[in-house]
Amino acid sequence: MCYNCLDTPDPVCHTISCNSTATERSQQMRAAVLNEVGKPLVIDDLTIAEPGTGEALVRVVAAGVCHSDLHFIEGTYKRELPLVLGHEVAGIVEAVGPGVTNVVAGDRVIVGFVQPCGYCDRCQSGRPNLCETQTTLRGPDEPTLRRGETPVGALAQIGGFADYSLTPASGLVKVPAGVGLDIAALVGCSVTTGYGAVANTARVEPGSTVAVIGAGGVGLNIIHTARLVGAERIIAVDLVEEKLDLAKEFGATDSVYAGRGDAVQQVHDLTGGGVDYAFEAIGLKQTARQAYDMVRRGGTAVVVGMVPPEDTIEVPGLIWREEKTLKGSFYGSARFHVDMPRIL
Template sequence: MKAAVLHAPNQPMTIEEVSLAKPKRKEVLVRTAFAGLCHSDLHFIEGLYPHPLPAVLGHESSGIVEAVGEDVTYLKPGDHVISCLSVFCGACPQCTAGRTVLCEDTEVKMQPGQSRRLSWEKEGQMHQFLNLSSFAETMLVHEHALVKIDPEIPLDRAALVGCGVMTGVGAVMNTARVPVGAVVAIIGCGGVGLAAVNGAALAGASRIIALDRLPEKLELARQLGATDTILVGNEDPVQQIRDMTGGGVEYSFECLGLKATAEQAFAMLRPGGTATIVGMVPFGVKIELHGFDFLRERKIQGSSMGSNHFRTDMPRLLALWRQGRLKLDHLISRRIRLDEINEGFERLKGGQVVRQLIDFGIA
């Protein structure tokens, strides 16, 4: 199969012939239909997070099951699926406590460098990324990394739910549990941030303030439910939020993964408010906060993939899309070929696109 391979940080990926092992116990072979270019992938491309290389990146995807291994009971060939990096075992202390997104079983949720599913002839082991590696024509994954969906759902829309939409909506609905009538600020209007805007609208927030440096992103945010927008420039966004709201917001969501914006998310809270850090702050970077602010019961927390229970959450999100309440069509900036992946990530760095999808031509 053809796959995009990252050989070293800050170098273009190359399209290589890569081999997959045959499905073993509990494993599923999936023909990839669409794979999204996500900022999380970009963190690894730029070396902001470590990972063994060479590797096939990609984690936001949809496809069709081609074959299943022994003891696979949930799926069969021909099923339409969404992949999710939140692969779970169902038996560890986190899973049995209902936090499957934090599964601790490293035989199912294999650590970087542990998987031996990919290989190539050139120079030894090819590493799998987040137990998925969807920048490839096929994927070999554990059955608990997949959710079956209605085959009538377009697979391009379905792929979006596999990471960005689940992360943004889930941070609002699952992690922060925003109540009806809340006042919310969302920092960053990329794919995840726009999904968080939509999630806040679904939750019934009374005021949704979107912040970004690009006016076109703010226009999209309004289409997805933002009631107010702030074009970030020379003025202090924290003070702008305080002035607009009479003291700060009840809930803030940082969707960029930057030290400065993570600190701003906490600073713009009113007493008793909660900041949720959704973006991937670069590995090793520390966030600095004023200790005094905690005396007024302000909180800061992280969110992993929207604290999802993806086999339940993703079909529900797609049902909301069918009802016209979840806006997926707005998020697709363009479709590209696998061999256009490097140009796609250059566009993503520039901030002018929301989601680009690699179209593998099977749907």
């Protein structure tokens, strides 16, 4: 059955399972390919493999543009090229490979960008976002994507800027009826990352004070979740005043325009000594250090943004005396099959 044509023959349908599609095109699709760092993505025709053991083929219905994708375009984070980006994805399962039991063709799903193995120490301890092995079902000579004879990579084993994604089924989360796939796609990354940073990583307590550096997609979800869990004061920090206005719609009680003086001092002035929790949602070592400096004694600073891997975040030696905590948050410390349905 073709879930794009709904069984109605369509000569221009790109759905792989459609009976109207010619045999030689049965595994062809379009994708936005990164061929060179710093250059625009190129729309190209690729061949996608059929699902193997443990894999699912998903027709992409919605794909968010996350700032993390820009890191790979700019070369801040490196991957072998050519590469199909896109990791904030929702769609409809077209087909599944042998051994897949958690989804069937026709299911509406979020395509998670971590595919937990379920067996390693981190998975067994309830931290699948930190899976030590990741579900990798193909060898280097078995790419999911090709352009002619050239293998093409898929970011996070998703490659969502395409008609289809062939991915390990362990990363799929079903979307309830009535929830739009455009909304579900955002839950695949920015919403879960922001929600989990507050609810799972930091475990923000009711009545506490919070600062959020960066009022982009992830930062706004941090702000909104902080409001939901009962934070008394939520301070948004950004260099763009329009973002600060939007942050107040999401629940910020105060705003700090970082272009007007020392942002750390402004937060201290507003709170009389610093906040209980500070979140860095940009990905710079300078703002990560600012988050640390914004928290009061005994406070917690959480780095959510993708700080470049070669950078070092320095903290004062007196960290022992102040009992401050600096910690990272990857994918919101989420248990995907619990947190994502809860969010939806």
